[in-house]
Amino acid sequence: MPELPEVETVRRSLDARLVGARVRAVEVRRPDVCTPPPGVRLTTRTLLAGATIARLHRHGKQLAIISRQGPALAVHLGMTGQLLLVRSTAALPRPDHLHVLWRLDTAGGPLTLVFRDPRRFGGVWAFRSFDDLVRTRWAALGPDGVGLAAPYLRRRLAGTRRSLKAALLDQGIVAGVGNIYADEALFRARLSPSRDAGSLGVAECARLAAAVRAALALGIRRRGASLRDFVDADLRRGTSQDGFRVYGRGGLPCPSCGEPLRSGQLAQRTTVWCPVCQH
Numbered sequence: 153m154p155e156l157p158e159v160e161t162v163r164r165s166l167d168a169r170l171v172g173a174r175v176r177a178v179e180v181r182r183p184d185v186c187t188p189p190p191g192v193r194l195t196t197r198t199l200l201a202g203a204t205i206a207r208l209h210r211h212g213k214q215l216a217i218i219s220r221q222g223p224a225l226a227v228h229l230g231m232t233g234q235l236l237l238v239r240s241t242a243a244l245p246r247p248d249h250l251h252v253l254w255r256l257d258t259a260g261g262p263l264t265l266v267f268r269d270p271r272r273f274g275g276v277w278a279f280r281s282f283d284d285l286v287r288t289r290w291a292a293l294g295p296d297g298v299g300l301a302a303p304y305l306r307r308r309l310a311g312t313r314r315s316l317k318a319a320l321l322d323q324g325i326v327a328g329v330g331n332i333y334a335d336e337a338l339f340r341a342r343l344s345p346s347r348d349a350g351s352l353g354v355a356e357c358a359r360l361a362a363a364v365r366a367a368l369a370l371g372i373r374r375r376g377a378s379l380r381d382f383v384d385a386d387l388r389r390g391t392s393q394d395g396f397r398v399y400g401r402g403g404l405p406c407p408s409c410g411e412p413l414r415s416g417q418l419a420q421r422t423t424v425w426c427p428v429c430q431h
């Protein structure tokens with residue numbers, strides 16, 4: 153599932169060509185993946201037909217496409233969602249599951265932005281304005297993981313009895329961290345994923361906040377993790393998976409001490425950690 157580094161990679165791959173582009177037409181092939189603003193019927197206009205794209209914004213794992221005219225879209229990639237930018241959909245290696253197509257006039261010529269999502273856990277939500285989007289769809293999200301601050305994290309974890317793994321996966325505490333970067337951050341912070349989140353001291357909270365920021369920053373530098381389907385808007389794969397220290401490495405030697413890494417279920421997710429290095 154795309155986490156913050158993957159969605160940021162998509163945003164960066166779209167940004168230069170989408171900003172300033174005019175949406176000539178929108179083709180909706182699967183209306184059920186699109187949600188109009190409350191009380192409004194879904195039309196191509198609600199999906200930015202006729203508008204000009206002013207900017208893209210990411211918060212956690214979600215992306216916003218904001219028009220100059222005001223209306224905005226939130227795009228969530230879910231499990232298998234992709235935003236692809238192509239000259240022609242005929243050039244796509246897998247031209248199936250293309251749910252929404254935005255025909256764009258860009259400075260570099262006509263392009264098509266495609267929302268493709270085989271498993272359809274993702275979707276597109278339309279809003280009258282970016283403010284409406286932030287106030288509703290993003291209201292429950294915590295701060296973006298890239299800038300996670302230690303004092304905030306300490307405040308949010310104080311008094312909680314959940315495991316650290318469960319707390320990091322909670323998008324209301326920190327937006328953007330999923331299973332991959334939670335395991336990577338906890339290893340960096342030398343903290344056990346099963347540790348009681350409320351038991352962290354000041355220094356441990358600082359270590360964890362720094363580790364979350366570092367794990368996400370490395371994921372962005374490596375342009376996301378392409379474990380299965382993930383590609384950026386130009387169908388390029390990322391290399392984050394080549395640098396994982398623990399994720400997906402249960403039973404293999406710890407990169408720090410050499411002991412076999414453990415693997416087990418925690419917060420309903422497969423979790424990998426080092427029993428020697430992480431406490």
Ligand SMILES: [Zn+2]
Pocket residue numbers: 406407408409410411426427428429430
């Ligand atoms: Zn170790």
